[in-house]
Amino acid sequence: MSNPAYSLRQLAYFVAVAEAGTLAGASATLHVSASALSLALDELERALDAQLTVRRRAHGIRLTPAGQETLRRARRLLREADELADAAGGDPGEVAGTVRVGCYTTLAPGILPATIGRFTARHPRARVEFVEGSQDVLQRGLLDGELDVAVLYDHRLDPVLELTPLSSNTPHLVLPRDHRLVHGSAPVALADLVDEPMVLLDLPPSSEHALGVCLAAGLSPRIRYRTSNAETARALVGQGLGFTVLAQAEPGGRDEVAAVPIAEDPSPLPIVMGWSGHVAPTATARAFADAARSA
Incomplete structure (x- = not known):
């Protein structure tokens, strides 16, 4: 197996630029010069042999279709890299790393605190980052790779999402x-x-x-x-x-x-845990889903 021609640092810079929308914004977030970010993007595009961005002076960064797909995959790779680094310092099979969770706003108070409590008690070396929002925002986060899993109502969800039942509200x-x-x-x-x-x-x-x-x-x-x-x-x-x-x-x-x-x-309106069907959930995400199902 040959080594990839790109680095995790290049992927991290690319994700930061894509999320900020400008080189200047990503530069301020990462404390890296805009010229260094631009060079990293050029090197990543050469390594992947694809144009990922359209860079227009005074108009920021726009992702090409290849860039949008690369962004989703890059987020996944970076999360797995973090999970690998965290797990390396623990016992074999121990769940570690960060899981990024979305939850429909009105469901969050009744579901998130207890689930996070169970999850962190079982897996003390794992971390949870969560956002609350509407179903449209959460679905987009799942499909774009910004979220690992999300708690939603099973109502007109994108068929590409994989779902597991949690409970229901009448x-x-x-x-x-x-x-x-x-x-x-x-x-x-x-x-x-x-x-x-x-x-x-x-x-x-x-x-x-x-x-x-x-x-x-x-x-x-x-x-x-x-x-x-x-x-x-x-x-x-x-x-x-x-x-x-x-x-x-x-x-x-x-x-x-x-x-x-x-x-x-x-x-009753069913409540489900969802994740993108395009990408298998990480071990940390699966462990969080187990904690949600055991309520």
């Missing part, structure tokens, strides 16, 4: 606690809210799913407010400004609202 209705329809934990029919406005959690796929639940129950909601923050949605409901439909577990500490079952009995 949508519920959030109303002011003193609302006329709130009677303990008795279910409430969405059709009975036809004259009331809706506060929509405008964070796909939650927004699409909540509207679908309403329409399936025969309710075409009149949306008064939109927010990408579930707690803001609950707070607006608490002020009597409408109702909302949420899927994530109800946190404590907001006495002015009540979470009640929906009489029309909507289907």
Whole structure:
């Protein structure tokens, strides 16, 4: 097997430039001169015999299609190199290195802390870096190689993703606690809210799913407010400004609202762990997925 004509340093410089969008931005991040970065990019392109970037003065760096594919693979190689270096200092078979995890924003409080706790207790030499975001952002992170794994709702996901089930959430209705329809934990029919406005959690796929639940129950909601923050949605409901439909577990500490079952009995929304089907997950990523499944 011949040695590669490129170096890990060249790949790291290329990834930094691609993520910064400019040589100057990557230079500031890496504390390396822009000329050294430019030279490394030239050498990498010669080694791979491919044009990876289009460099335009005052317009930054644009990746070619070959550059986009190389970026995804370079991120993977650099992560595996880090994992190899970390594992070399431990016992054989010990999980080490960094796993980059994405989590859908509203699922993060109920899933991430406990999963990270289990994972780090089992694998003390491993590290977790996580981001929270919408499904579109997380899917793009998986496909671009920025994330190793992500926790998502199984709703209109890219078919290239590999998925493993974790659990599910059943949508519920959030109303002011003193609302006329709130009677303990008795279910409430969405059709009975036809004259009331809706506060929509405008964070796909939650927004699409909540509207679908309403329409399936025969309710075409009149949306008064939109927010990408579930707690803001609950707070607006608490002020009597409408109702909302949420899927994530109800946190404590907001006495002015009540979470009640929906009489029309909507289907649960599955929660899954996903990773790119183009790249096998690292040992650290697989160990994190095991920790998530053992909840």
